[in-house]
Amino acid sequence: MKNQVFKILLVFLFVFGINFSAISQDYCLGDNFTLQATNYVSGTVQWQYSYNNSDWYDFPSANSLTYYFVPEESMFVRLKIIDPQCLSEYYTEKQYLYLIPQPTTANAGEDQLEIMASSITLSANQAEIGTGYWTIMSGNGGQISNPNIPNAVFSGTPGEIYTLRWRIYNACGISDDLIKISFSEGFTCGQNFVDNRDGQIYPTVEIGGKCWFAKNMNIGTMVNSSQDQTSTGNIQKYCYANNTEKCNVFGGLYQWNMAMQFSENEDSQGICPAGWHIPSDQDFKNLELALGMPSGEVNLMNTFRGYNQNVGQQMKQNGGSGFESLMGGARNGGGAFMYGQGTGSYEFAYYWTSNHCAEASECSGYNGNEMYAIRRCLQNGNAGSGRYDTFPKTYGFSVRCVKDN
Template structure:
C-alpha cells in the first residue's frame, strides 16, 4: 500500500516529526522535507492506527491520528482472484470459491452427470446446472463435503470455516444492529427470488447459488445460499449454513456429505 504523510508549518518551525504505527515507533524525521511514505511496509490485514507527532523549535508538540483498514485480494490455485473483507475480527472471502484445484495444485474431479455425482465418495465439484459459462463467475462452484474434508480447498493461509466460526459471525451481526436479520445483512441486494433480497451491509455478497443434492439433482438457484462448514455432524453428514429467500436470519442445518454446496473461506 502507499500512504504519504506530510507535515508543514507556515513559519518553518518544525524540527522533528515522529510517526507511530499501532503505538510503535516507525520513523523519526529531523530535517525537511517532513514527508513519510508508507510503501510496502509489513502491515497485516486489519485496522491500524497511525499517529504523527510534530515538534517545533520551542519544543512544543502537535499531533494527528488516523485510522486505516487494510483489505486485500487472494488467489486460488487456478489464479482466480477473490475480494476479502473483515467482519468483527474475522476475515472472509467476499465471493464463493470457484477453484478446480486443491491448494497443492491437485485437480479436483469434475462430476457432471447425476449418476457420477451420486457415486462420488471422494472430493468432487460441479457448476450449477452444469453450466460453467453462466454460473462460474456469479455462483462459483459447488463442492461435496469430501472436498472440504481434504483441508486443501481454500488458498494457503485460509480455510473452510468451522461451524463455530459461522456462528461467531452470526452472533457478531446479532449484537451489532442485525438481531434476527443477520441473513439479510449478508444477502446481495439483487438476485433473490420473489424480491427476497438483502441489504448486504458488509459487502459479503451472499448470492443465492443453490445446491446439488446427494442424488445429483440441482435446485434452489435464486432462492437458497448453502455453504459448507468443515465440521462433521455425523458419519454421513456435515454442518452447513443457509440463507433462504423470505427468511431474514442465518440458519444452521446439515447435509449429506455427497451434497454440493458453495464454499467461503476464512483467514487462519
C-alpha cells in the first residue's frame, strides 16, 4: 500500500463550465491519498469527486486544505472555493485517479503425485486481472509447453518431485500459488490406475494380452436422465435412478457420442484417460476368445455366445477373469432407467464398443444406419456374452477402457 500526495496549486484556477483536460496518472487500489491545496488566499473550501467528470459530489467533512482518504474506485477530484470577495464559486484543476485493481488471486490447482503418465495438463485459474505465468521452482528435467497459459502441459522425469509456481501479477501486486507434481516410475497392468483428471482409482487386469480397466468409468458431471448429453466441453454422465451414489458403485452411464467424445473413429480415446481408449468390437472379441469362446461363435450378432464356456459368467463380479462386471443397467432413449441391479433375471450390464453401424459391416438389420452402435451384454442368470446392435446411440451404457498398444 502506498501513500499518494497531491498538491493542488490555486494559481491554476478554472471557472466552472470551462472545458479542459484532466491531468491523469495510474495508482493502485488500496493506496492512501492526501489532497493538499497551496497558494490559498481566502474563502471556504470543499473537496469534491466525480466518477464521470460531469456529476460532482462533496467528500464528507472535507472542508480543510488537506484531506486524507482511500478511494474504492477510480475518480476525478478537485477543490471547490467559495469567496464572495473574488468569485462566488470557482474550482481548481481536476486530477483523475485511475486505480489499478490488485491481481487475481493465484490458484495453481491440486497437487498431482505419482501420475502414471509422463505429462499432465495443468489446471491453474485464469488471470482475470493481471498476467499469469508458470515457473518450475524445483525438480530436474521438467518442461512447460507454454508458461503463459494456465492449462499448459507439463512433462517431467519419473521419480522427480516438482514444485511449480503459478504467479499472477500486475503493477500493483503479486499473487503466488504452488503445486507439487510427480510421475510414477512406470505402470504395470494389475496395478491401480489413478485418473489424474478427477482422482478416480481404477483397478486393472490383463486378459488376452490386453490391459483392461476392471471397473466402469465414472468421470463427469451427472445430468438428469430426461435430457441428452451434449458437447458442452465437459463430460456428462447419467447415474442410475438419477442417484449419484449409484455412479459410485456401478460407474456412469454414457450415450455413445459422449463416450466417444463425439468422435466416430475406432479406438478413440473418448472419455478414457490419455493412453487408453474405448474398446473396439475386436477388443471385446479378443477378450472373449481369451476366456474360451469358440472362434465359430465370436462373430455371431444379436445373440449370446460362449454359453458352454461361461464366457459371460467369467466377466461378472467374482467370475474369475478379473473383469468384475456389475449389473449396472441402462438408460433408454426416452430417459427411463432399466435392467439395473434388483430387477432379478432382467439385470443387465451393457458396454459400448467404438464401432457403430455406419461403418461396421457386421451390423445386421442396422448396417449403414449411423444411429446404432455395437454393444456387449451380460445378463444375470445367463452364462454367455451378448453381441448386439439393436439399441441406438442415445441409450446410456457403461464404459470400460483398454490400454493403447
